[in-house]
Amino acid sequence: MVLIYYDLNRLILSGENSETPYKRATKLIPLHQKGITFLTTTACHPYGKCIVTGDSSGQVKFFDCNFMLLFWYQDLKFGPVNCVSFATTSLFTEKNQSSFTESIKGKAYPTCATIGAEPFIIEDFIVSTSSAFMISVTVEGGLKKIILREHDSDVNGLTTHPVLNHVATCSHSGLVKIYDYESKLVVTMKSFGLNNSIQSCVYDKTGQYIGQLF
Structure with missing residues (x-):
């Protein structure tokens, strides 16, 4: 990719319309x-x-x-x-x-x-x-x-912990983030990579495990 350099002191005026300046690239720099x-x-x-x-x-x-x-x-x-x-x-x-x-x-x-x-x-x-x-x-x-680190795509899955003040979110970016919804702080997160988009997530009844659907 190149950077185009313009000399603003050397404007080319087009035809009779002297109010329309056209800038000419003086240098292309890769x-x-x-x-x-x-x-x-x-x-x-x-x-x-x-x-x-x-x-x-x-x-x-x-x-x-x-x-x-x-x-x-x-x-x-x-x-x-x-x-x-x-x-x-x-x-x-x-x-x-x-x-x-x-x-x-x-x-x-x-x-x-x-x-x-x-x-x-x-x-x-x-x-x-x-x-x-x-x-x-x-x-x-x-x-x-x-x-x-945040989700770079729409959050398409959400589940709450059965006991704690935690909510887990997931997205097609392959990221799972768990928040404390009272303190508004991130508890933990796990990235499975961009090639492993997550469709949904859910806690088990005890809250010890969280499952993801890819």
Whole structure:
């Protein structure tokens, strides 16, 4: 998939209608093999600002302003990327610039995919996907954690526990989630995979077992 770059200062006017500008693509830049689903910018070190893209396979890539690849996360395979949201800490504020180099010493930041291999430093971020995942990414150390998983299709099965304040839901996404309907909290969940769509679910009389119909 390519990114189309337009020069807004070079508009081509069509015929006699001078009020209808047509933009002409000045550059086609291949960035992903899959479709690009998200595009934004964020602060980074050492390039000041970088371009962030997400694609339909779940990859998140970072480029400098000349579209040179700096770093990418190819193991975030939780569905097409809908949004990437960055933390707003004091990491890149002016008051910290003088001591910035000292503050990152000894920390396990990844390195840029460049010849210089400088430390690649951005704010921690959260990725949301169309498969109803939210993943927290800690840049230092590369820690990735699923912080939310929901049904990404209609809930088509529901059953209540015979004794406890629990209700179980299931869907064609292959996910079973059990909630405490008084505290509104998730008790547990189990994913059987997208290829195992669940038609319905039911507790047994004792509440010790829950059956699913695939």
